[in-house]
Amino acid sequence: MPALLAGLATPLMAAPAAGNGDATSGLASQLTQLGLGLIVVVGLIFLLGYLMRRVGPMAPQGGQHIRVISSYPLGPRDRLALVEVAGQQMLLGISPGRINTLHVFPEPVVDTAGEATSSDFARKLQAILKREQKP
Numbered sequence: 001m002p003a004l005l006a007g008l009a010t011p012l013m014a015a016p017a018a019g020n021g022d023a024t025s026g027l028a029s030q031l032t033q034l035g036l037g038l039i040v041v042v043g044l045i046f047l048l049g050y051l052m053r054r055v056g057p058m059a060p061q062g063g064q065h066i067r068v069i070s071s072y073p074l075g076p077r078d079r080l081a082l083v084e085v086a087g088q089q090m091l092l093g094i095s096p097g098r099i100n101t102l103h104v105f106p107e108p109v110v111d112t113a114g115e116a117t118s119s120d121f122a123r124k125l126q127a128i129l130k131r132e133q134k135p
Contacts, residue, residue, distance in 0.1 A: 069110050082110065082121075091128065103128050 070082040093100040
């Protein structure tokens with residue numbers, strides 16, 4: 001067995017000494033090819049990241065049944081949200097560990113085009129807030 005290993009090692013050790021110039025140019029071309037391949041792969045990663053940010057998620061938008069119509073921040077982590085679910089609009093209180101239904105409106109406060117009847121909505125919101133403050 002050692003004789004077989006010695007026989008294999010001799011040609012391997014002799015080959016670089018015989019063609020020293022060829023080995024250097026072969027190594028340089030392999031490193032160049034490796035570097036160009038790496039640049040192409042990194043470029044593709046950045047290109048795909050850019051495209052994903054521009055296009056966004058590819059989920060179909062037509063099948064959504066829940067829609068946030070409006071949101072109003074009350075503090076750094078709390079907010080009010082007007083949400084429409086299956087044609088019914090409701091006012092939600094959102095805080096870091098909870099979501100509470102504050103009011104369900106019998107008729108829409110905001111029409112489907114997104115134009116608010118602000119005086120009507122503001123009046124109803126003030127009435128709800130005043131009712132919540134009274135013990």
